[in-house]
Each structure stands twice: as structure tokens, then as C-alpha cells.
Amino acid sequence: MQEPWERQALADLLQAGIKEQRHARRWSIFFRLMGFAVLFLLLAGVFGWFGSTELDSVSVGPHTAVVRLDGTIAAGDEGDVGPTIEGLKAAFDDKNTKGVVLQVNSPGGSPVQAGQLNDAMRTLRKQHPKVPLYVVIDDICASGCYYAAVAADKIFADKASIVGSIGVLMDGFGFTGAMDKFGVERRLVTAGANKGFMDPFSPLNPAQRGKAQAMVDEIHQQFIDAVKAGRGKKLVQDDPDLFSGLVWSGATGIKLGLVDALGSLDSVARDVIKADNVVDFTTQPSYLDRFAKRVGVSAAAHLGTQLSGYSLK
Known part of the structure; x- marks a missing residue:
């Protein structure tokens, strides 16, 4: 025990x-x-889940800041201008930046996004009058991309780059013939005479077509005004095709006043800005940001009307 x-x-x-x-x-x-x-x-x-600004090196000494814009300009897409604007702001705010280059390669896209980038570029130029802002075109800068580019101090391109396409389009399809062939009946109930505006499964309404044409004409004029404000007297004023939606090579673009000179990122940094040390300020959105934007865009598309999207491309 x-x-x-x-x-x-x-x-x-x-x-x-x-x-x-x-x-x-x-x-x-x-x-x-x-x-x-x-x-x-x-x-x-x-x-890159948290996002990043890709800097080639810590900002030491005078340098040329570059921000890259690639792909179709659209919210939530590769060419979303939000990160581009953030990168431009960071580039201008750096005390060692001697000049900023927006390097573009885009066929265009949303007129809203293009207009926002144009406005942001103009604002940054006013806030930083001693720091020049140049656009350097790679393969293509057409339509909405060019809409944004005209806000720069100067535009440089390769002789074979594609520039221009100053126009607006609204596209879609009509399926009424196929529906008649297969005996499909469209049952559309709306509240509001124009709620089914440009519905692809209903016969084309002449009055609605006229309204759509008026809208793209209005946006086209906004585009033209932006180009004239940005390029001014550099443009060949008497060319009837200038605002017709045509595209040209970089070499012809110089003759038309759409482009200032031939040049690449390296040559502009070295010969124009006089700072051949190039620092990349391109902002990469985080994975979560991209996912959230895509969800938002998808939701908006499902909640929107039947109106076909218009674009500058």
C-alpha cells in the first residue's frame, strides 16, 4: 500500500x-x-499574388522610367489601364526620373479605359512639367491605344509599326434568318420601348440602328477631339482619310503627323532623354486583384442589356 x-x-x-x-x-x-x-x-x-512593381533596380542615379502597356485595353484584362496609371504615377514621383516612356503594343479596346489613361497622362504632365512623357510604339498602337498615346509629349515608332485606326465600331450578329429556318420563336418581354436595344434575336429596328449610329458618331468625335488636342498642328489637316479608321505604318504616320519620329525604347532613353539607365515601373496586378476584376466584369456582363459592346479597335 x-x-x-x-x-x-x-x-x-x-x-x-x-x-x-x-x-x-x-x-x-x-x-x-x-x-x-x-x-x-x-x-x-x-x-505575384500581392502584386508588384517590376523595378529593374533600386532607383539610384538619373534614369529613364518605362511603363509597359500590352494587349487589348479593357477592364480586368491584360490591358487594364489601372495598373498602367499606377506605374506612371510611381515613375513620375521618383526624384531620379529624367523622363518617362510609355511603351505600348495594343490594338485598342475600351474607349472609356483609353480616355481614362489619356486624362491621367495629361494630369501627370501638368503636375511634373520638367519630366517629359513619351510614347514608344512596338508592333501596333491603334484605335484606343492611339487615343491614349496622343496625350504624350512625343510619339516614337518603328518604321513598320502599325498606327492610327481613328474610328469606333459597334459589332454584333443577327440570327433571325437562322431562327426562321429552324422554326425558333423569340419570346422577349421588356419594360421600356428600347430595353431590347439591338437584340440579335429580333429584327433590326431602323430607329434603334439610328440611335446606335448616333452614339458611335458621338464617341468618334470625342476620339477626334482628343487626337487634335494632343497632336495639334502636327497633323496633316487636309487628309480625308485621317479620321476614317484606316491604319498606317510608322513611317507614313510621321508624314501624316500621327508620329513624331522613328525610335525605340533604348534610342529614346539614350538620345532623347539622355539617361540610358532604364528602370521598369510597370505595375503587375496581384492574382487576387485580377480574379476580383474578372468576377466583376463577368457579373456586369450578365446584368447588362443586350447592347453589343462598342470599342476602339
Whole structure:
């Protein structure tokens, strides 16, 4: 039979063992969580989940700042102008930036997005009058891309670049003939005489077509006004095709006043800005931002009207 003190000692020993196990388990959980956190941060850095501004180096000494715009200009797409504007702001705010280059390669896109970028470029030029802003065209800068580009101090291109396409389009399809052939009946109920505006499954309404034409004409005039404001007397004023939607090579664009001179990013940095150290300020949206924007755009598309989208491309 155990003495009371022996039972107490055994109980204390068991209690100490339990505490030690709990302590060890807590530390095990802590280190596991730390491991997961480190792994998550590494993956976030590799895949850019938090977004980043790609700087070639820490901003040391005078440099040319470049921001790149690629792809179709559209909200939530590769050519979303939001990150482009953020990159331009960062480039202008850097005290060692001697000049900013917007390097573009885009067929155009949303007139709203293009107009927003045009406005932002004009504002930044006013805020930083001593820092020039140039556009350098790679393969193509057409339509909405050119809408934005005219806000720069000067536009440079390769002799074979594609520029222009100063026009607006609204496209869609009509399926009424196919429906008649297959015996499909369209059942459309609307509240509002024009709620089914340009519905592809209904016969084309002449009055609605006229309204659509008036709208694209209005946006076209906004585009023309922006080009004239940006290019001014550089434009060949008597060319009837200038605002017709045609495109030209970079070499012909110079003759028409759409482009100032031939040049690349390197040549503009070296010979025009006189700062051949190029620092990239292109902002890459995070994975979560891109996902959220795509969800938002998809939701808007489902909640919108039947109106076919218009674009500058």
C-alpha cells in the first residue's frame, strides 16, 4: 500500500508529464504554422499574388522610367489601364526620373479605359512639367491605344509599326434568318420601348440602328477631339482619310503627323532623354486583384442589356 506522499509524488510527476506534452504540442503547432507561412510567402512572391512593381533596380542615379502597356485595353484584362496609371504615377514621383516612356503594343479596346489613361497622362504632365512623357510604339498602337498615346509629349515608332485606326465600331450578329429556318420563336418581354436595344434575336429596328449610329458618331468625335488636342498642328489637316479608321505604318504616320519620329525604347532613353539607365515601373496586378476584376466584369456582363459592346479597335 502506497503512502500518501508517494501518491502525491506520482500525481505530481504525471501532471508534469502532461504539461510537458502540451508544451511540446504547442511548439509543434507553432513551427508548423511558421512553415506554412513561409511557404505561402514564397509562393506569393513567385506568383505575384500581392502584386508588384517590376523595378529593374533600386532607383539610384538619373534614369529613364518605362511603363509597359500590352494587349487589348479593357477592364480586368491584360490591358487594364489601372495598373498602367499606377506605374506612371510611381515613375513620375521618383526624384531620379529624367523622363518617362510609355511603351505600348495594343490594338485598342475600351474607349472609356483609353480616355481614362489619356486624362491621367495629361494630369501627370501638368503636375511634373520638367519630366517629359513619351510614347514608344512596338508592333501596333491603334484605335484606343492611339487615343491614349496622343496625350504624350512625343510619339516614337518603328518604321513598320502599325498606327492610327481613328474610328469606333459597334459589332454584333443577327440570327433571325437562322431562327426562321429552324422554326425558333423569340419570346422577349421588356419594360421600356428600347430595353431590347439591338437584340440579335429580333429584327433590326431602323430607329434603334439610328440611335446606335448616333452614339458611335458621338464617341468618334470625342476620339477626334482628343487626337487634335494632343497632336495639334502636327497633323496633316487636309487628309480625308485621317479620321476614317484606316491604319498606317510608322513611317507614313510621321508624314501624316500621327508620329513624331522613328525610335525605340533604348534610342529614346539614350538620345532623347539622355539617361540610358532604364528602370521598369510597370505595375503587375496581384492574382487576387485580377480574379476580383474578372468576377466583376463577368457579373456586369450578365446584368447588362443586350447592347453589343462598342470599342476602339
